[in-house]
Amino acid sequence: MSETKHTPGPWTASAMFEGVKPCGHRVIANGYQLAHCNTYGETATLKETEANANLIAAGPALEAEATNILRLFDRDNIPVNQEVRLSGSGIRVFVTYRHADRLRAAIAKAKGE
Secondary structure (H helix, E strand, O other): OOOOOOOOOOOEEEEEEEOOEEEEEEEEEOOEEEEEEEOHHHOOOHHHHHHHHHHHHOHHHHHHHHHHHHHHHHHOOOOOOOOEEOOOOOOEEOOOHHHHHHHHHHHHHHOOO
């Protein structure tokens, strides 16, 4: 997997206002607005714009953790298509090749590959 090309995290979601009236939500990183989800034209509710902004803002953390999970499987030679207990955690995991391939594909899509 390639290096990350996106703006480094953390990304945060916050409300946007038109005067004193809420009009949507935005995603901020390093002091810059990366995205905005608005209600202009009333095509989305404030709850929906908040959920969209939160999902976008979680992107870097989700990508990093998904990558870490795949590295854990690769590093520890955790077998795919077999239930295993993660060392020291008591957590049982069952990952199929399809799950791992989908996770790799999602990470590649997030990275624009």
